[in-house]
Structure formats: C-alpha cells, structure tokens
Amino acid sequence: MKVNISTYGCSANQASAEIMKASVRDSGHELVPAENAEVVVINTCTVKNTTEQKILHKIRELGEKGTGVIVTGCMPQVQLEDIMHQNPDAHILGVNSISRLGHVLDSMEHAKGSSKENFKVFMPEPEGFQSVPRIRYNPNIHICQLSQGCNYSCAYCIVTIARGSLRSFGPDEIVDDIKRAVDEGCREIWLTSQDNGQYGTDRDVLLPQLLEMICRIPGQFKIRVGMMNPFSVTPILEDLLVAFDNEKIYTFLHLPIQSASDDVLKNMNRYHSISEANYIIERFRARFTEMTLFTDIITGYPGETDDDFRKTVDWVKEYRPEKVNISRFTPRPLTKAWDLRKIDSRIIVNRSNELHEVCEAVKLESRTGLIGREVDVFLSKDAKQDGMMARTDSYKPVIIPCCGMEPGVTCRVFIYDATPGYFLARIVRPY
Incomplete structure (x- = not known):
C-alpha cells in the first residue's frame, strides 16, 4: 500500500514517526507524499486546541476523500470519540503500539473489497521504541x-x-x-x-x-x-x-x-x-x-x-x-x-x-554578545541555507556558509554576524 505519515507535536512524536516510517518500508509497503497516499497515518498531538482542531479537520477530510486513515499519538488515548465522530472508518493505533503499524497496514490490505472493519490496537505498555530500524528526518x-x-x-x-x-x-x-x-x-x-x-x-x-x-x-x-x-x-x-x-x-x-x-x-x-x-x-x-x-x-x-x-x-x-x-x-x-x-x-x-x-x-x-569572538563549535547537520549548521558547547546555533566539512567534527570559528535565529561564522581551524 502507498502510505504517508503526518506528524504533529514533540520530539518524542518525531522519534515515533521515524520508527513507523521504517516499519512501513520493512513490511513491504511504500512511503509516498500525502497527495499520492492510499493510507495516511496521522501521528497526533493534543497539547493545544488549535492543533487538535487542525488534526480533526484532516481526519474528516481524508475520510470524505476515501483515503484510509490510521490515527496514532496522544489523541486516540483521550479523544477517541471525537476521532470516530469525524471519521467512523478511521483505524486506531494507541500511543504505545507504534510497533504494530505494519500489522495494521497488512490487515487493511487484506480487508480490501470486503466489509469494512476498524482496527484498534491499544497496548498497555510501550513496545518497540529502542534499537529498532528508523528512517530519520536527519541522518546525523x-x-x-x-x-x-x-x-x-x-x-x-x-x-x-x-x-x-x-x-x-x-x-x-x-x-x-x-x-x-x-x-x-x-x-x-x-x-x-x-x-x-x-x-x-x-x-x-x-x-x-x-x-x-x-x-x-x-x-x-x-x-x-x-x-x-x-x-x-x-x-x-x-x-x-x-x-x-x-x-x-x-x-x-x-x-x-x-x-x-x-x-x-x-x-x-x-x-x-x-x-x-x-x-x-x-x-x-x-x-x-x-x-x-x-x-x-x-x-x-x-x-x-x-x-x-x-x-x-x-x-x-x-x-x-x-x-x-x-x-x-x-x-x-x-x-x-x-x-x-x-x-x-x-x-x-x-x-x-x-x-x-x-x-x-x-x-x-x-x-550581540558572541559577535566578534572565536568559539569552538560542533558541526551538526547540513543547513537549509547553503552551508553547515553547527552548535556551540551551549547549543547556540551557528551557520557556516560554504563549510566544506562533514558533520561530527569540532572546529574553531569566528562569529562575524547574527540574525534573529542564528549566528554566522567562518572556520578558523579544524581540530
């Protein structure tokens, strides 16, 4: 099946999404953009009402289009009625149950053309969060x-x-x-x-x-x-x-x-x-x-x-x-x-x-306090801009344009400017 995973909320949810993406791949299904998906997995957050309303709207909209929906994350644990009201055909994967995504997808595929059945998996204890395959948002x-x-x-x-x-x-x-x-x-x-x-x-x-x-x-x-x-x-x-x-x-x-x-x-x-x-x-x-x-x-x-x-x-x-x-x-x-x-x-x-x-x-x-100083930074990941995102020892973000080095390296940089979101620096020397 062609599957898309849509994630909201905290970094724990991001980690769950990485695990679920690998589960989709390893169970023989295909990860695709949302517009090409037969099934959308919505990894929910319910901390804020505005986020909750966006998610409920998406659950309803996908159901009206005939797209399969699997809802996981926090919302199924506390707002199951709201979910099912928006989309009675939605399938549910409890917050502890992300390791069972492949099984739910297989069951949905086998049930195609037969009478509709809702799959709801709620496990009492978390399973499959450690030392499992992942498709990471950033490989570093x-x-x-x-x-x-x-x-x-x-x-x-x-x-x-x-x-x-x-x-x-x-x-x-x-x-x-x-x-x-x-x-x-x-x-x-x-x-x-x-x-x-x-x-x-x-x-x-x-x-x-x-x-x-x-x-x-x-x-x-x-x-x-x-x-x-x-x-x-x-x-x-x-x-x-x-x-x-x-x-x-x-x-x-x-x-x-x-x-x-x-x-x-x-x-x-x-x-x-x-x-x-x-x-x-x-x-x-x-x-x-x-x-x-x-x-x-x-x-x-x-x-x-x-x-x-x-x-x-x-x-x-x-x-x-x-x-x-x-x-x-x-x-x-x-x-x-x-x-x-x-x-x-x-x-x-x-x-x-x-x-x-x-x-x-x-x-x-x-x-302004760091501008004009030399500091040590750890090269973290490729930047959205041209260059490398680095971090100071205190995790302050530093962009190094045209860096030419790989992540995982510590180097000395000179900070020459700052934007509202990050500092700008050039390399003085690698270590």
Whole structure:
C-alpha cells in the first residue's frame, strides 16, 4: 500500500514517526507524499486546541476523500470519540503500539473489497521504541526516547492522561540504542520524554547516572538533554551538574517555569515555586558560564492577574532565556483546568503579544554578545541555507556558509554576524 505519515507535536512524536516510517518500508509497503497516499497515518498531538482542531479537520477530510486513515499519538488515548465522530472508518493505533503499524497496514490490505472493519490496537505498555530500524528526518541526529508517561498531574496538562504514569526504559536498552545510532553515523543525540528529569525514579538508575553511561559510549557525538521540569531536577541537581560537566553534553537547559507567580503555579498544580526554578538556573549558570536557557510560559491561565503577569515579564527581563515557548492558555478535556473560569481572550492575546515582544528584545540583545569572538563549535547537520549548521558547547546555533566539512567534527570559528535565529561564522581551524 502507498502510505504517508503526518506528524504533529514533540520530539518524542518525531522519534515515533521515524520508527513507523521504517516499519512501513520493512513490511513491504511504500512511503509516498500525502497527495499520492492510499493510507495516511496521522501521528497526533493534543497539547493545544488549535492543533487538535487542525488534526480533526484532516481526519474528516481524508475520510470524505476515501483515503484510509490510521490515527496514532496522544489523541486516540483521550479523544477517541471525537476521532470516530469525524471519521467512523478511521483505524486506531494507541500511543504505545507504534510497533504494530505494519500489522495494521497488512490487515487493511487484506480487508480490501470486503466489509469494512476498524482496527484498534491499544497496548498497555510501550513496545518497540529502542534499537529498532528508523528512517530519520536527519541522518546525523538520533532522537532517543527515555521513557513514556509522567508521574505528576499539572492541572492544565492532558499529556499525562494520554500517556499514563511513568515507565522508564532500561538504561542498558537506551545505551544500546544510542550505540547503534552512533555506529549508523549519528553525531547528535537528542534525549527526549515527557520530562527527562523524572527518568529512572521508577528504577534504580536516575538521569545523572544514565548520562554518565551514555557519555562512556565510544565515538565523537554530542548529547542534547531535552526538557526537565524544575520539580524533577531539584532532587538530582547536584549529580546532574556533575554529569553535565562532560564535553559530550551540551550545556543546554530546557526548564519550563510556566509562570513566575507562585499563586499561578499553585493554581496550575505545579510542584515547584519560582524561587526553586531560579535556584536551578543560578546553579547551572554558576558552573557553566556559556549555558543556554530555554523555558516555557503559559499566558492567561485562569486566575492570572495583571500583577501575576508582570512578575513573569520581569522574570524574563532578569533571567534572560535565549528562547521562550509561549502558549496562550486553552482548556484541555479531562484536565483539572477544564472547568475553571476563563480569562477574556482579548486579555490573553494582549499578554501573549507583550511577552513575545519582551522575549524577542531579550533574544536580540543576547545575540550581540558572541559577535566578534572565536568559539569552538560542533558541526551538526547540513543547513537549509547553503552551508553547515553547527552548535556551540551551549547549543547556540551557528551557520557556516560554504563549510566544506562533514558533520561530527569540532572546529574553531569566528562569529562575524547574527540574525534573529542564528549566528554566522567562518572556520578558523579544524581540530
């Protein structure tokens, strides 16, 4: 069958899509562009209402055209009725069941011309996420999912409901998965999950120890540790700082604060105060002077006052994160925040726009600090522009036009300019 895979959402979903693409190929089916597909696999995300509505529209539209549809990702776990209402003929692959895609495609092919049958596969535990074939979005980057699920229940978050409680994959499985990727030529490893800081709290190996195991893998590669919540970092902070002090790990910290108001954090059922998040950032910056900070912020959460919002704006100005993922609050079904009284949408839009302007100003100012300096960079992948995308030790993006070198190499560069999205550099010398 001719199959297309359409993916939304996080890097864990991207990793699942890479595995499913290989599954399509290895089960004897053909990967094609969406317009040529007999079957479209929609790998869904349900974090935001706008994304959900786009996906539901696509599910309905494909069904009306007579194209086969398989829906996977988070939505089938929590919004199965909505999916089936839009397309009663849709087939379902639960979030733990991506390894069964080939079987579902085979079943669909054998059922052609007979009475229509919906295939629904929901597995209680994740299967087929480690050391399996992939067709990667970028051959130099391997996305390794450390775990499935989360043991916390932030009031706005539907992902915990969709993916269930934490199940950490075995540390030896993870190490073998990354060894295989490095042997296949990957030079950048992204560690992902719903919250990397929780890794191993259901096992006997925590994240710092896992990082030490990964860093012992032979070869030249770099590790990007993905999002960690403040409340999951606090218990492992000292060991995590030591683990990050390895040349293979980017000094990159993605720490979502969501708000700088303790009142809002309490209403969100977050498990940290803003002072606890600040302490983590200060400890990282004291140890790693070139550290890069990413964070996530929700504007317009129910009950957020002007004063609460001003605290968040002031926090951005003081802590100066290099990137802020700003989300306007939209209630998600089945969450504790679903029934809360909403703030006027115009207020939410105004707050989001103001925060965006502040974040852009902070980012622009931070860009000027590297111009005119020589720094070491790791060549990561071919750039969309002519040249090579490289990363500093703190994961700052650097484009080297007309590079002439292969990914996986460290070299010294001179940074001569910056755009809103990246720095521009020329090579001084390779190592």
